[in-house]
Amino acid sequence: MRKYFVLTILFVLPLVVYLFFASGINNFAKLPVLTKNIKDISSISEVSLKDKITVLGFFGKNVQDKYGDAGNLNQEIYKRFSEFKDFQFVMVQPHGTEGLTNDLLSELNRMTKTDFKNWKFASIDDNDIIDLFNSLKTDLKLDSHLGTSYVFIIDRDGNLRGRDDNEGVKFGYDSRFVADINNNMVDDVKVILAEYRMALKKNNIYKDKL
Numbered sequence: 001m002r003k004y005f006v007l008t009i010l011f012v013l014p015l016v017v018y019l020f021f022a023s024g025i026n027n028f029a030k031l032p033v034l035t036k037n038i039k040d041i042s043s044i045s046e047v048s049l050k051d052k053i054t055v056l057g058f059f060g061k062n063v064q065d066k067y068g069d070a071g072n073l074n075q076e077i078y079k080r081f082s083e084f085k086d087f088q089f090v091m092v093q094p095h096g097t098e099g100l101t102n103d104l105l106s107e108l109n110r111m112t113k114t115d116f117k118n119w120k121f122a123s124i125d126d127n128d129i130i131d132l133f134n135s136l137k138t139d140l141k142l143d144s145h146l147g148t149s150y151v152f153i154i155d156r157d158g159n160l161r162g163r164d165d166n167e168g169v170k171f172g173y174d175s176r177f178v179a180d181i182n183n184n185m186v187d188d189v190k191v192i193l194a195e196y197r198m199a200l201k202k203n204n205i206y207k208d209k210l
Helices: 002-028 067-081 098-112 126-135 178-202
Strands: 033-035 053-059 087-094 119-124 147-154 163-165 168-170
Touching (some): 053 067, 067 087, 067 098, 087 098, 087 126, 098 119, 147 178
Antiparallel strands (some): 053 147, 163 168
């Protein structure tokens, strides 16, 4: 009896594990495109949202209130994926916040010893910030300081990616809450990076992009 039990485990367990992971792959093989061709800012700043996988954010004029948000994003997302060459953080800011953003990065670096070479702040006019945010076509709004705690995943073609499933459409991720970042955003960044790696492998250029 014991022998049959062991044989059953040996044969059945691998099959169960395979089906579990196959199911996960089928469910998360692609991160849906929610909005195509959002506004690029390469003509009005030194930063481009094309040809990079971007975490896009809007910290607004009250950057001093976003240290917690930035810390959560740095710890849970940026530090995990920043070594991927085509991955970047872009925070779009109103003119006049440059000193505040420099202080923010300096404090994060002091506390975490992180290399922020792929974390960029782009200072643009207020109206351009509003136009960029509106081009995302989400159900969210900027606050009176032109900021939001939500961040967004933009693919290499300038499309907004997110979730569209039985729980509804998820346009962005609330950086105030580690639970939202860990339970949703981490997985979604993994999916889009895996999707990109598969495309690179298909075109035999994978090694040049790591």
